[in-house]
Amino acid sequence: MKIPLLFLLLVVCLHVDAWKFCHKGRLHGGNLGEPGSRGTLSRSPFVKTLWFKQWLDHFNPRNEETWQQRYFINNEYYQDGGPIFLMIGGEAEASDKWMTQGAWVDYAKKFKALLFQVEHRFYGQSHPTEDISVKNLVYLSSEQALADLATFITKMTDELKLTGKWIAFGGSYPGSLAAWLRMKYPHLIHGAVSSSGPLLAEVDFFDYFRVVDEALESYSEQCLANVKTAHEQVNLLTRHPLGMRKLDESFKLCDPLQTLIKEQKHLSNFWDTLANNFAGVVQYNKDNRIGKTKAGNITIDDLCGIMLNETIGIPVQRLAAINTLLLNATNQTCLDYNYDNMINELRNTSWEGEGARQWTYQTCTEFGFYQTSSYSPHVFGDQFPVDFYIQQCEDIFGSRFNTSFLDRAVDRTNTIYGGLDIDVTNVVFVHGSVDPWHALGITKTKDQGAPAIYIEGTAHCANMYPRDDSDPPQLNQARVEIENHIDSWLRL
Template sequence: MSLSLLSSMREREKEKDGLEQCQIKEYFKVVSDDLRSHSDECLLAVKQGSAQVETLLKHIVGQRTLSKIFRLCDPVEKTVDNPLDVSNLFETLAGNFAGVAQYNKDNRIGKSSKSANITIDTLCDIMTNQTIGPQVRRLAAVNDLLLNAYDQECLDYKYNTMIDAMRNVSWDSEVSEGGRQWTYQTCTEFGFFQTSTYKPQIFGDRFPIDFFVQQCTDIFGARYNMTFLNKAIERTNTLYGALNIEVSNVVFVQGSVDPWHALGITKTINQGAPAIYIKGTAHCANMYPRSAKDLPQLKAARVEIQQLIGSWLDL
C-alpha cells in the first residue's frame, strides 16, 4: 500500500471520528422514547407520517398537497430540487416534537399562554387521532397547532431565509435572543448537532451532520468547516475534561424526558460532584418556579440541591 493511500485512509478515518464527536445522535432517540411513553401507536404514527412526507415529495400532486396542509410560506414544488430546503423542512417538522419534548410540562415564567399547555400528550393525542386522516395529515395538524401557538401564518422552511436571519447581528433581531449565540458555540466549541443519524429514525434521515456543518460555514464563514470544528471540539474536551471532568462543589442535574440528558452526566463523579437524575422531568425543570403539579421526585431534587449548595457555602 502506498504512503499516499495510507494517509488518505487515515484522513477519512479521522473525519469519520470527527463526524461522531460533532453530533448528539441520541437526542432524537430520547424524543422517540418520550413519544413512546405515551404509546407505541404515537411513535409509529410519527414514523409513518414522516415516510408519507417523503413519498409525497416525489410527485407534483404530492408536493402541492404538502404545501397546502403544512401551510408552507413557499410552495415546496418550487424548492424540492434544493436539498438544503428539503433538509430544513424535515428538521423543522422534527423540531415540532423535539421542542415540546425538551420543555415538556415546564413552568417557565412568561411562557405564552397559547403554548403553555402543549405537551407530549397533546401531540400524541393528535397523532393517534384517526379521525384527522392519514398520519401525514396528523403531522400537519401538529404543525398547525404550533404555528397558531406562536402566531405564525405559515411555516418558513427556506434554508437561505434561515441563514439570512442567523447572519443578522443587530441587537433587536430575533436571533439575538440566543439563537445566533448558541449556533456560534456549536460551530466553534462542541458541535452537539441534533442530527437524524440515529437508527431507527422516526423523522427521516434528511438532516445529517453535513447539513449542520454547512450552516456553520454559511453563517460564519468558510473557515468554520469540519476540520475547524474537529479541532475546536478536541480543544474543548482537553480544557474541560469531557466526561472525565475533575470538579468539586458541582451538582449535575438531568431530567429523563430531556433529550439533552443523553449527553449529560447522570451518575455521580465523586463525593463533591454528585449527579441527580429526575425521572419524568424535562429540560431544567428544577430551575423553574414551583408548581402544585410538580412530581414528588422533582420536589425532592430541589430540596437535595438546596442542601448541597448550602453545605458548600457553609450556610
Template sequence: MQTFLILLALLGLANTGIAWRHFLRGRAKHGNLGEPVLSKKYELPNDQWFEQFLDHFNPTDARTWQQRYFVNSSYFKKGGPVFLMIGGEGTASAKWMVEGQWIEYAKQFGALCFQLEHRFYGKSHPTSDLSIKNMVYLSSEQALADLAYFIEGMNRLYQIPAGTKWIAFGGSYPGSLAAWLRAKYPHLVHGAMSASGPLLAQIDFQQYYVIVEKALRTHSDACVKTVEAANNQIHIMLRHRIGQEGLKKKFNLCEPIDPGHTKTRDIANLYENLASNFADVVQYNKDNRNSSKTSNITIDTICDILTNETIGVPVDRLAEMNNLIMKANGDKCLDFSYIKMIKELRNVTWNNEAAEGGRQWMYQTCTEFGFFQTSTARPNLFSETFPVEFFIQQCTDIFGPRYNINLLEAAVERTNTLYGALQLDVSNVVFVHGSIDPWHALGMINSTNPQAPSIYINGTAHCANMYPPSKEDPPQLTQAREEVGRLIGEWLKNSL
C-alpha cells in the same frame, strides 16, 4: 390606487417573509431557560452595569465594555453567602431575581443574589456589531473570565467580607458554565448547582432524537408509529406535483415546493423544522416555566393528536400538530427556505431577529460545541435528510469556508480538553438532569464522585428543578430540590 397596490405587496412580503425559528439547534427562542411565571406583582430590580474587559486573555488589550447584571439584597442576612445566577444563550430576566427555586434557597440561607448576563446576549453588547471579527470574543472561556472578574468586582463594590462563600447556579449551557466556573476558579466560587448542563462537546449529537423518540413512547408506541408513517407519506408526496401542492396546503408552507429541488437543503430544512416541533415539546414537557407560548402543549397533547384517527391519515395528523404549534407561536406560515434562514443568520446588526441569540448560539456551536441534533440515529422516524453534514454546511454558509469540519473537530477536541468533558474533576458541584430532557445524554448523570453527585429525575424535562414549585410537581422533582438545598447547606458549613 398605486399606493394601495404597493401596500398590498408589502403586506404580502410580510406574510411570506422568514418566520424566525422558535427552536433552532436545540435552543428555544430567547434562550433555553425560560422565565418563571410570577405569583404576584413585584418591583423588579433595575439594570446595573459592570465594566468588563473585552479580551481577558490579552493583557495588552485594555478595551472594556458594559455588562448588564441584576442584584437583590432583600433576603441577605449578615454572614450569609452570595448566590450568582449565570446568564446564558439569551436575555437575562429580572424575574429570576424574585422567584425561582434558587430564590427559595436564598431565603433559606440569607443570601445576597446577583445575576450576570452573558456577553453578546440580551443587552450585553461588547462590540458594535456581530461580525465575525467581533465574535471571536464570544466563547465560554471569555464568559467564565467575565464571571471571575465580576465576582471580584462585586466583592469590592459591596464590601463583601473576605471568606464569604459564593454559590453559582446555572441551567442548560449556564449549567455547564456553573460547573466549569467552580473547576476553573475554585478560589472564587465555593459551590455550584449545574442543571441540565451538557459537559461533553460532540459534533454529531445523535442521541438527542433517540431520547425524543423514547419520550414519545411514554405516551404510546402508536404515537411513534404515526410519526414514522407520516414521514413516509411526505416522502411519497414530494415525488409528484400534486403531492407537493398538498404538502403546501396541509402544512401551510410560506411558498410552494420547487419541483426541481425536492432533494435540496430546503427539503432538509423542512424535515428538520418538523422534527424540531417534537424536540421543542419534549425538551420542555411540563417544566413549569409557562412563559413560552407553547408551554401548555405537552407530549400528551401532540400524541393525542397523532393517534386520533378521526383527523385523517398520519400526514394529516402531523400537519394538525404542526399547525397547532404554529398558531401558538403566532406564525402565519412555515418558512422552510434554507437560503432565507442563512441570510437572516448572516445579518451582523444588533437590531435584527437573529440577534436575540440565534446567530450567537450558532457561532458557539460552530466554534466550540457542535451539539448538532441530527436524524442519523432515527432516519426512518425523523427522515434521513439532516445528517451532520447538513449542519456543518450551515456553519460554512453563515460564517465562511474556514468554518468547516476540520475547524469544528479541532474546536470540539479543544473544548473537551479544556474542561474535561464527562471526566470533569471537581468538588462541591451537584449535577441535576431530567430523564425526558434530551440534553442529559451529554451531561453527568452517573457521577461516582461523592463530592460532585448527580441527581437524575425520572419524568422531568430541561432545567425543571430551577422553576418555582407547582402542586403538579412529581414527588421525585420535589425531592431533588430538597436534596440540592441540603447539599448547599453542607457546602456552606464546610471550608474549601
C-alpha cells in the same frame, strides 16, 4: 407515468373529509426560559439593574478595551456574612424575573443570601462590540464568559466587602458554565448547581432524537409508530408534484415544495423543521414554567393525543394538525423552510436579533451540539445529517468554518473542560429523563464530591422553576436534595 395506489391513497387522505375512505383502505397506522408568574408581579424595590465595566479580552493584557456588562442584584434576603448566589446568564437576554422567582430564591431565603445575575457577553443588552461581525465574535466564547464571571466576583467581593461563600447556579448552557466556573476558579466559587448542562461537546448529537423517540414511546408505543409512519408518508408525497401540492396546503408552506426541494439544502431544512415541532415540545415538556406562552403549554400529551386521534385522518394528516397547532401557537401564518431565508437572517451582523447568530457561532466554534437525523430507526427521516449543519457554519461565517475546523474546536473544548470526565468537587449535576440534553451530561454519581440527581419524568431545567402544587414527588425531592447539598457546602 403510472402512479402507485399507495400514493393515490395518501393524496386523497390529505383531505380530512375523505377520512372514512382512508380508514377502510390499506393505510394504518418532535433555552432556559423566564420563570413566569401567576397574575401581576409587582417589581421588587430590592432588585436593581446595574452595569459593570468588563474587559473585552481577558487573555490579552495588551488589549485594554472595556465594555459595560449588565447585571441584576437583589439584597432582600441578605444578612451580613451570608452566602452570595450567582445565576449565570446564557444564550439569551437575562430576565430580572429570576431575581424574585425560582428555586434559587427559595434557597436564598433560607440561607440569607445575596443574589446576583450576570448577563452573558454578546447576549441581551451586554454588547462588547459595535456589531456581531465575525471579527468581533472572536471575543465570544465560554472561556471569555467564565473570565467575565471571575472578574465580576473578584470586584464585587472587594467593593461590597463580602465575606460569604459564592455559589453558582445555571441551567442549560449556563449549567455547564456553572460546573466549569467551579472547576476553573475554585478559589472564587465554593459550589455550583449545574442544571441540564451538556458537559460533552459533540459535533453529531444524534442521541438528541433518541431521547425524543423514547419520550414519545413512553407515552405510547403507537404514538411513536404513528409519528414514524407520518414522516414516511411525507417522504412518499414529496416524490410527485401532486403530493407536493397537497403538502403545501396541509402544512401551510410559505414556499411551494416544487420550487425549492430540488436543492437538498431546502429539503433538509423542511425535514429539520418538521422534526423540531416534536423536539421543542419534548425538551420543555411540563417544565413547570408558570404563565407560559401558548407554545410553551403544548406537551407530549397533546402531540400524542393528536397522533393517536384517528378521526383527524391518517398519520400524515395528524402530523399536519400538529404543525398547524404550533404555527398558531407561535403566531405564524405559514411554515418557512427556505434555507436561504434562514441563512440571510443569521448573517445579520446588527444587534437586532435575539441571539441566534451568536449561539450559532458558539456551536460552530466550540460545541457542535447538532441534533441530526443520524439516529436509527430514523423516526423523523434521515434528511438532516451533520453535514447539513456544518454547511450552515460555512454559509453564515465563512468557508474556514468547515468540518476539520469544527472537529478541532470540539476536541479543544473537551480537552479544556474534561467532557464527562470533569474533575471537580462541590457541584451537583441535575438532569431530567425527558430532556434530550441529559444525553451529554452526568446523570449518575461518579464521585460523592460531585453528585448527580436524575429526575424521572421531568424535562429541561424543571428543578429551577418556581414550585407548584402539581409538581411530581420526584421533582420536589430533587429540590430538597439540592438544598441539602448547598447547606453542606456552606458548612465546609
